[in-house]
Amino acid sequence: MKEQLTESKSIYLQISDMIETDILRGILLEEEQVPSTNELARQYTINPATAAKGINLLVEEGILYKKRGIGMFVAAGAREAINQKRRKAFGETHLAPLLREAESLGVTREELIAMIQDK
Amino acid sequence: MKLQCTDLVKTYGYLNAVDHVDLTLEQGKIYGLIGRNGAGKTTLLSLLTAQNPATSGEVELDGQRVWENRSALDHLCFSRELNISPETGLGNIKVKEYLRIASVYYPHWDAGMAQRLVALFRLPVKKKLQKLSKGMLSMVTIVVALASKAEFTFLDEPVAGLDVVARDQFYKLLLEEYSATGRTFVISTHIIEEAADVLEEVIILREGKLLMVENVQDLLDSARYVSGRAEEVDAAVTGLEIHHAESMGRSKGVAVLLRQGQAIDESRDVTVQPMSLQKVFVALCGEEEKA
Amino acid sequence: MRERSFRFWRRYALELLGVGLGAALFFLIISALGAQPEALTGVFMSVPYYIMMGCSFALVLCCFSIHISYIPLVLAMGSTRREAFWGFLLCRTAVVVVAVALSLLVWAFLPGDVARDGRKLLPLLCLILLLAANLGSLMGLIYQKWRGIGVALLALVCGAVGGGCAMLVMSDSYSVPLFPSRIGPLGWWTAMGTVLWLLMAAADLLLTRRSLRRSEVKL
Known part of the structure; x- marks a missing residue:
């Protein structure tokens, strides 16, 4: 997470x-502890509450879980879950802008498909 | 513990430097206080720490008035910007002496921390205050603020005069201290973007009035900059709270603050971008462009 | 008063005393150097006069400057105005008390005219010290509001006091021990002095209190 x-x-x-990407890349393994909010705050010079917000988001999605008194850990099956999530979001985050840009340039679907096949 | 001011007013002549401000500061947060020059930031901080008498209104710590109240003042520290001029008689005081007096008056003073910070900043303790550069004076106020270990610590422009590296050092020290102790810090600053990451909540003051108190992340989540052809932009933001519209030829750009449940009409051909805290501030407090 | 506030003012009182006694020592040395050998005992018998002069000087200057230096400073550090007021008052009084006590000590056990006259003059000298403090403080308050007038007054008073001291010290060293016999009815002077002091003290304390209550700390 550098x-x-x-x-x-x-x-x-x-x-x-970043935490999700690290999990996907195998930098953080399942059942391993993730950096604490204070550690994240120190590393990125941000407010601990902001770091906590990011972590809580992942807890809500079931990607991380809390072990009382110890810290946050990567949940079992997190890697797969993140993969699924990103696949679903792929359409919105990457495809939709691509299609909008193509439209504003006047690139047709056929031209688009040809471009993809050529890559 | 809460520090609260109710209907606080400070009048100078005909001008309300602080204009009916209601504010509650909670324990364990880092607040940023931003506003243009003359918006009343320093005055507000002085009033909250009983260093200026209010014209009207109350400042209370856990329900007890702060004014002339020793036990309340024990929990507060206002480390203000030191402007040493010949008119103030303080120029002749040495750094050592200034810190000594601070150590006498702040009940939780951490001498070890003060020493470490003095060494870290390489402060010339034997020099008189009037012989220090602006940067060094800022460092003195930072040492006092951090070593005071007060539950509510107020810093007025702590990074004025510090170079980029020193500012970075300050933010790191601040976070370290905050993580270790959970003290409340209120920092007024003009260098908004740098401080934005470090702040949990932001207090915006405009012409003496409180414009808003918001969690920084929530504010940034709700602020968007919409740009494109003027008609498209107008259509996309109908019914939304807009600020600081700027036009150039046929294009237009406007800042939008979304409320719960609102959204920009993205079917329109517009570019929607997030905004930095600084840009949000300028949109809210900058001058409106004349159409 | 919080113990912390007390600590600050106690130390300031010691510093003030140090300045005053340092000045006294300075006058003593100058006098001793310029005196004829046979007059030296006279000079040493006059030590309390030097203490009075030195401490008066110190009181005037420090009480003047404190309004723009240490008082705003302690307020900025979280002192209450009440503590600042009483701290200021106590430390001035402490200096006066110590100066008078030292003088009494010197003159109580010495024989001779100088010591005897000195003992008689002590109340008046005490009043002079108190007046010096009040004067300094009042000038300091004036300086806060009207800078030019404040500076002018300070220059005037320091010039007068300084000049007076210099005259006494530099002149024929006999004149100091003989000073008491020249000034006339002691009772009248003491009474007038007391009245003057009461008026100045009232003005000083009231204005200082007023200034503190309204003051906005600006460093």
Whole structure:
């Protein structure tokens, strides 16, 4: 999780995205502990409450769970869950902008499909 | 513990520097206080810490008046910007002396921390205050604020005069102290974007009045910049709270603050972008462009 | 008063005393250096006069400057105005008490005219010290509001006091021990002095209190 924070997206979302990406990449394994809110706050120079918001988002989605008195851990099946989630969101986050841009440029569906096949 | 002010007013001549402000500060948060020059930030901080008498209204800590109240004042620290001029008699006081007096008056003063910070900042303790650069004076106020260990600590422009590296150092120290102790910090600053990540809530003051007190992340989640052709933009934001509309030729850009349940009409051909805290502030407190 | 506030004012009182006694020592040395050998005992018998002069000087200057330096500073650090008021008053009084006590100590056990006259003058000298404090404080309050007038007054008073002290010290060292015999009816002077002091003290304390209540801390 050594990326930098950008300005384009809410910080707490970036935190949760980073943790998800780390889980996908195998940097954080299932049943392993994730950095605490204080550690995240220190690393990125952000308010601990903001880090907590990002983590709580993942807890709500079942990707992380809390072990009382110890900290936050990666839930079993988290990797698969994240994969599913991102697949579903792929349409909205990547496809829709692509189609909008194609439309504004006047690129037809056939041209688009041809471009994809050529890549 | 809560620090609360009710209907607080401070009048100078005909001007209300602080204009009927109701504010509650909770324990364990980092607040940012932002506003243009002359918006009343320093005055508000002075009133909250009983360093200025209010014209009317109350300031209470856990229901007890703060004014002339020793036990309440024991929990507060206002480390203000030091403007040493020949008119104030303080120029002749040495840094060492200033810190010594702070150590006498703040009941929870942490001498060890003060020493560490003085060493970290390489403060020339034997020098008189008038011989210090603006940056060094800022560091002195930061040392006092952090080492005071007060439950409610107020800093007025703590990073004025500090270079980028020193500012970064300050934010890290602040977070470290906050994580360790859960003290409440209220920081007034002009360097909004840098501080934005560190703040939990932001207090915006405009011409003496309280404009808003919001969780920073919530505010940023609800603020969007919509741009494109003027007609499209207008259609996309009908019924929404807009600020600071700017036009250039046929294009228009406007800042939108979404309320619960509201959304921008994205079927329109407009670009919707998130906004930084600084941009939100300018949209709210900057001058409206004349159409 | 919180113990912490007391600590601050106690230390300030000691510093003030240090300045006053340091000045006294300075006058003593100058006097001693300029005196004829046979007059030296006279000079040493006059130590209390030097203490009075030094402490008066110190009181005037410090009480003047405190309104723009230490008082705003302690208020900024969380002192209440009440504590600042009483702290200021107590430390000035402490300095006066110590100066008078030291003088009494010197003159109580010494034989001779100088000591005897000195003992008689003590109430008046005590009043002078108290007046010096009030004067300094009042000038400081004036300076807060009208800078120019305040500075002018300070220059005037310091010039007069300084000049007076210098005259006494530099002149024929006999004149200090003989000073008491020149000034006339002691009772009248003491009475007038007391009245003057009461008026100045009232003005000083009331205005200081008023200034503190309304003050806005600006550092």
